[in-house]
Amino acid sequence: MVKRQLEEACVLLQDAADDLESVLSGMPMPAGRADLNEAIGTIMETLRLVASAHARLEHPQIHGGALAD
Numbered sequence: 001m002v003k004r005q006l007e008e009a010c011v012l013l014q015d016a017a018d019d020l021e022s023v024l025s026g027m028p029m030p031a032g033r034a035d036l037n038e039a040i041g042t043i044m045e046t047l048r049l050v051a052s053a054h055a056r057l058e059h060p061q062i063h064g065g066a067l068a069d
Helices: 002-025 033-058
Strands: 061-063 066-068
Touching: 002 033
Parallel strands: none
Antiparallel strands: 061 066
């Protein structure tokens, strides 16, 4: 169930980034673009972290016979 929730979170984060990129491309004025770029970057970093957590659940590392992060 946790893996599925992480997958859904990734989809929602990607959708949010896509929506902000659409808004960014349609902005006639440069005001606010830096903030939107920062927001998109933050979402993408969060997406990377969630994907990493998901990958760890898919492929846990084993050290000395015990699971490790």
